[in-house]
Amino acid sequence: MTTKFTTGDxxxxxxxxxxxxxxxxxxxxQYFPYNLRNFIDKYSQRFLTFFYPYIxxxxxxxxxxxxxxxxxxxxxxxxxxxxxxxxxxxLKADVIKNNTQxxxxxxxxxxxxxxxxxxxxxxxxxxxxxxxxxxxxxxxNTDEKRYYKLTFHKRHREAILGEYLTHVLKEGREIKVKNxxxxxxxxxxxxxSHVVFEHPASFQTLAMDPVKKQEIIDDLTTFSNGxxxxxxxxxxxxxxxxxxxxxxxxxxxxxAAMANFLGYDIYDLExxxxxxxxxxxxxxxxxxxxxxxxxxxxxCSMDLTGQRKKEVKEEEEEKDNSKPMKPPENNEAKASKVTxxxxxxxxxxxxSACGGDRLIVFTTNHVEKLDPALIRRGRxxxxxxxAYCGFEAFRVLARNYLYLESHDLFEEIRRLLAEAEMTPADxxxxxMPKTSPADPxxxxxxxIGALExxxxxxxxxxxxxxxxxxxxxxxxxxxxxxxxxIKVVENGSNGSx
Ligand SMILES: Nc1ncnc2c1ncn2[C@@H]1O[C@H](COP(=O)(O)OP(=O)(O)OP(=O)(O)O)[C@@H](O)[C@H]1O
Ligand SMILES: [Mg+2]
Numbered sequence: 001m002t003t004k005f006t007t008g009d010x011x012x013x014x015x016x017x018x019x020x021x022x023x024x025x026x027x028x029x030q031y032f033p034y035n036l037r038n039f040i041d042k043y044s045q046r047f048l049t050f051f052y053p054y055i056x057x058x059x060x061x062x063x064x065x066x067x068x069x070x071x072x073x074x075x076x077x078x079x080x081x082x083x084x085x086x087x088x089x090x091l092k093a094d095v096i097k098n099n100t101q102x103x104x105x106x107x108x109x110x111x112x113x114x115x116x117x118x119x120x121x122x123x124x125x126x127x128x129x130x131x132x133x134x135x136x137x138x139x140x141n142t143d144e145k146r147y148y149k150l151t152f153h154k155r156h157r158e159a160i161l162g163e164y165l166t167h168v169l170k171e172g173r174e175i176k177v178k179n180x181x182x183x184x185x186x187x188x189x190x191x192x193s194h195v196v197f198e199h200p201a202s203f204q205t206l207a208m209d210p211v212k213k214q215e216i217i218d219d220l221t222t223f224s225n226g227x228x229x230x231x232x233x234x235x236x237x238x239x240x241x242x243x244x245x246x247x248x249x250x251x252x253x254x255x256a257a258m259a260n261f262l263g264y265d266i267y268d269l270e271x272x273x274x275x276x277x278x279x280x281x282x283x284x285x286x287x288x289x290x291x292x293x294x295x296x297x298x299x300c301s302m303d304l305t306g307q308r309k310k311e312v313k314e315e316e317e318e319k320d321n322s323k324p325m326k327p328p329e330n331n332e333a334k335a336s337k338v339t340x341x342x343x344x345x346x347x348x349x350x351x352s353a354c355g356g357d358r359l360i361v362f363t364t365n366h367v368e369k370l371d372p373a374l375i376r377r378g379r380x381x382x383x384x385x386x387a388y389c390g391f392e393a394f395r396v397l398a399r400n401y402l403y404l405e406s407h408d409l410f411e412e413i414r415r416l417l418a419e420a421e422m423t424p425a426d427x428x429x430x431x432m433p434k435t436s437p438a439d440p441x442x443x444x445x446x447x448i449g450a451l452e453x454x455x456x457x458x459x460x461x462x463x464x465x466x467x468x469x470x471x472x473x474x475x476x477x478x479x480x481x482x483x484x485x486i487k488v489v490e491n492g493s494n495g496s497x
Contacts, residue, residue, distance in 0.1 A: 055154050061146040075172030076148050077106050078179070080113060080124055087113040104179065109146070117164045122152040177290060178263045185267045185287075190279040192286055197266055199256035205400050206250060206257050207393035207424045208386065216254075217261070219382060224262050224357060237357045240347065242375050244367040245386035248425030251363040254386065255294055264359070265291040271301035277342030284346055289356020298362040299369045340371060347379045388421040397424065401431040402440040409444040416451040420458060426450065 061073045081104060084091060090108035107113060112125040129145045152160045184197035203217055223239045230237040241258075243251040259266050267287050274280050287293055295301060347360060362380060364370060375383070389397075391414045398404040430447040433439070 053154050054151050055157060055160075057150045059148045059150070071173075072169060073146075073148065075169045075176065076124070077172070078104075078176045079168045079172035080107065080115075080148075081105050081175075083113050083115055083124075084111070117167065118159065120152065120156045120159060120164070122150060122156075122160060122164070125149045125151070180263075182259065182263065183265045185265065187267075187270055187273060187283055189273055189275065190282055192267065192283065194265075197259065199260065201253045201256035202260055203257050205396070206254060207389065207396040207400075207428070208250065208254075209390060209392050210396075212384070216258075216382075216384060220258060220262060223359070227357070236354075239359050239382070240380040241359060241361040242367070242380040242383045243361060243363045243386060244383070245365070246388065246423060247365055248423035249386035249388065250424050251386050252296065254384070255292060255361055255363070258359070258361070259292055262292075262359075263290070267291055267293045269293055269295050271295055271298075271338055271343075274338050277338055277345070280338050280342055280346050285354065287354070287358065289354075289358060292359045292361055294361045294363070296363045297365065298374075299364045299366050340374065344373060344379070347374075389417060389424045389427045391417050393424055394427055397428050397431055398444075401428065401433065402438060402443055404440050404444075407440065407444060409441070409448065412448060413444065413451070416448060416455065420451045420455040422451060422454055 059070065059073050059076055061070060062068065063070045084107035085105045088107040088111040090111055091105050092108050094104045094106075107124075107126050109126055109128050112123055114121055114123050116122075126146065126148055128147070150160075182197040183194040185192045185194040187193075203213060206213065219239075227237055243254060245251060255266065258264075265288065267283075269283065271280075274283065284293075360380075362375070367375070367383075374380070394413060394417060395405075395410075398407075398410075427447060430450050431443050433443060434446075435442070
């Protein structure tokens with residue numbers, strides 16, 4: 001008797017065999033997934049490395065602490081972004097609100113790119129492990145663990161593990177600092193709060209003498225690249241800037257330009273809101289490296305001229321028992337203020353103990369009012385005067401505001417700027433186009449008018465002062481004559497008695 005199998009029967013048999021195999025596989029997966037995988041992994045890896053001349057290094061996104069992203073992973077991600085945007089076919093994009101670059105690109109999962117370093121070719125692949133959650137849920141909660149895998153030939157082991165990886169991490173971190181959203185911190189008492197720092201100022205748009213400007217740019221560049229130098233000479237990696245000059249000469253604008261140039265955050269320290277020296281110290285310790293700590297109008301923030309003398313005086317007063325005691329609240333209010341010595345400690349005491357590069361910038365309209373101890377070199381290393389607008393500074397503003405490199409009226413403006421004192425803020429206001437499209441000539445004429453007015457007012461002021469001096473001199477002479485007369489009369493009357 002022959003049994004006839006129809007196609008349906010065969011398919012049914014195959015189906016049941018397949019179903020049984022799947023069932024067995026499911027059981028294996030359910031009960032022995034880890035051991036089995038481990039076993040296969042272990043022996044296949046041993047087998048492979050025997051013939052395979054390449055070395056692989058994995059950099060996981062998360063290491064150790066569960067929610068802490070690995071610094072190396074993100075540095076590699078940033079380092080590879082340029083190569084990825086040119087080589088990878090699938091990219092991931094993220095928006096970064098940055099002036100120079102609107103998007104951050106990185107290669108998508110399971111992409112591979114190559115990189116060449118000193119003639120050695122290496123391969124970077126991105127991947128992810130998916131760990132299924134053990135708990136049952138209608139919304140499967142998968143845990144994705146991303147990584148980068150670096151592959152290179154074993155004969156380059158030394159160069160890649162040393163020089164190349166140092167280069168990748170360093171460059172990645174540097175690009176990250178440049179691209180990151182920078183922050184502007186302000187203190188409310190002893191607490192820093194921050195907003196995104198988005199000031200468009202740059203050294204290019206800053207109107208000042210070009211030689212002075214270049215000097216500052218060079219100084220900042222040397223400072224920011226000077227980690228090794230500062231270590232070698234045994235100095236803390238800090239630099240103090242004192243910016244002084246009349247209101248509207250660009251001190252605050254320069255700080256913004258410095259932050260943009262270096263890619264640093266800004267800590268705008270409001271000294272009057274700080275209760276005492278301890279609070280000041282706490283605020284300082286909380287600042288991060290690659291930042292500029294700013295104290296604006298330092299002369300208005302505290303009594304920096306007489307603070308020391310006053311303290312001495314107070315001590316003397318306390319010793320003098322004959323004098324009545326001050327009311328306690330008054331003493332308390334005085335004690336709860338930052339003192340000059342507290343600020344000096346802030347600048348060079350604890351300040352030096354904080355790692356990383358930091359700039360500290362003081363601004364003032366009255367440099368002569370500051371205690372020399374506060375601004376001596378070593379504390380405030382660089383003193384920068386921001387002065388009234390000169391011709392070179394005007395040219396920067398004319399270029400920025402009116403796209404003008406030269407004009408027939410420039411010579412007249414040059415002459416007037418030498419005679420009249422006008423701040424860059426006022427010059428800029430006059431150059432601001434009032435019509436659309438801009439009419440450069442009318443802006444320049446408006447500036448000339450304003451400069452002539454300033455010059456006239458200054459002349460009038462000078463004349464008035466001169467007249468007042470003359471009047472005062474005359475009065476003095478008259479008073480002298482009268483005194484003489486009185487003496488004569490007195491002598492006369494004495495004689496007559
Ligand atoms: N040197 C400059 N270059 C370009 N713009 C300037 C310059 N100086 C001033 N300005 C313009 O004038 C405005 C005021 O300048 P800024 O706030 O920097 O002056 P400041 O010196 O900090 O004044 P203050 O002493 O009152 O704080 C700025 O918004 C800027 O547009
Ligand atoms: Mg200012």
